[in-house]
Amino acid sequence: MLSASHPKTDFRPLTRAALPRDTIEQARFLLGRLVVHHTPDGMLSGRIVETEAYPPGDAAMHAYRGVTPRNRSLFLRHGHAYVYICYGTSLMLNVSSEAAGIGAGVLIRALEPLTGIPQMMQARATTKLRDLARGPGRLAMAMRIDKRLDGVDLCTGGALHLAEDDALPPRIDISMRIGLTKDAHRLLRFSVAGSRFVSGKQIRHGEGSALEPPGPGAPDPLT
DNA sequence: AGTGCGATTGACT
DNA sequence: GTCAATCGCACTA
Numbered sequence: 001m002l003s004a005s006h007p008k009t010d011f012r013p014l015t016r017a018a019l020p021r022d023t024i025e026q027a028r029f030l031l032g033r034l035v036v037h038h039t040p041d042g043m044l045s046g047r048i049v050e051t052e053a054y055p056p057g058d059a060a061m062h063a064y065r066g067v068t069p070r071n072r073s074l075f076l077r078h079g080h081a082y083v084y085i086c087y088g089t090s091l092m093l094n095v096s097s098e099a100a101g102i103g104a105g106v107l108i109r110a111l112e113p114l115t116g117i118p119q120m121m122q123a124r125a126t127t128k129l130r131d132l133a134r135g136p137g138r139l140a141m142a143m144r145i146d147k148r149l150d151g152v153d154l155c156t157g158g159a160l161h162l163a164e165d166d167a168l169p170p171r172i173d174i175s176m177r178i179g180l181t182k183d184a185h186r187l188l189r190f191s192v193a194g195s196r197f198v199s200g201k202q203i204r205h206g207e208g209s210a211l212e213p214p215g216p217g218a219p220d221p222l223t
Numbered sequence: 224a225g226t227g228c229g230a231t232t233g234a235c236t
Numbered sequence: 237g238t239c240a241a242t243c244g245c246a247c248t249a
Contacts, residue, residue, distance in 0.1 A: 052230070060230070070245060088243030090231045107230055137231050179230055226248080236238075 011036050011045065011163035014079075016155040019162070021078045023097040027053035027106045027190050030095065032170045034163040035111060037143050041119045044143050046111030046133055047165060049195040052177045053188040054094070056104045060183040063103025073151045074103040081160060083140070083150040090137025093145050095154060095162070109136045109178075109189075111143070112197040119144075135199040170195075 011034060020026040028051075036045040054061035062084070063074040073082035074096050082094040082105050094105035111133035113120055120132045120142040133139040140146075145160065154162050171193035176184060178200050191198045 054230075062230080065246090068246070084230090085244060087229060087231050087241085089241080092230065094230085109230085135231070177230070181229075224249090226246105228246095229244105232241095234239090234241105 013157050014155060014162035014164055016077075016079045018164075019079050019095075019155065021097070021099060023055035023104045023106060024053045024188065026078065026095065026097045027051040027188070028172060030106060030108070030162070031172055031190055031192050032165055032168045034114070034165050035093070035108060035143060036161055036163050037116075037145065038159045039116075039119070039144050041144075042116050044116035044119060045114045045163075046139075046143070047114060047167075048108055048110075049112050049170075049192040050108075050110035050198045051190050052107040052109055053097075053190070054105050054107065055188070056098060056102055058104075058183050058186070058188075060177070060180045061104060063105075067103070071103060074105045075101055076151065079153065079155040079162075081149050081152045081154055083145060083147055085147070086137065091140035091145055091147070092136045093140050093143070093149075107136060108139060110134050110191075110195075110197050110199045111139055112195060113142070130196055134197050173198075175200075 020029050030048050030051050033048055034045055062071040070084055073080055076096045077100040078097050080096040082096055084092055086092050093108045097106050098104040113132050121127050124132050124142050133142045149160050152158055152160055173191045173193045174187050175189045177189045
């Protein structure tokens, strides 16, 4: 019989045609979709519940000052992985989000674990389900994502890929991106309303709406 | 070749 | 709530 907690074993990979070629659209689109990683230890997967958009021209975006060895994956056609190390210890998973040659990406910040939960608990050295992939560094550790996956195509059914999900669309909360020192005021963080697997402090219910997305030039409420 | 700084996390008061 | 570990990389000289 079916239930909400019934573990899925068969996913429909996300095609590039279905993935928006626009950073902010993609950040919203990915909420509720899945990250799937086939490893020698089994299939690890989780539902995306939190993203951040780093669009072209954003001073906080890693490709802001052009191509470097680290950020080159951001310039790949939308749907490729950009994996980098932050603060010397934490790996971050991004999805490139614009046409080839345009640097931009969506940071995947948190997952609701679906399959491979015991393996995730082992990798994260905790049994707390809520903390397995709540935060970008934790997410990468739980999903066994490493720098070798930098630059891989997430839309061609490789070991690491994105997938569709049936439970769509979620209600979306909107807030400021976390941890930035540049362009921190922009409302480019998106999360599934009510999810317990979202990182950071919970924002007040009703502050964001899927019906009223803030454009890149949305008025800044803090200045 | 040297320097400064993070898209974080976990430990601690 | 506060705070420091940690190191790859971009930038300067």
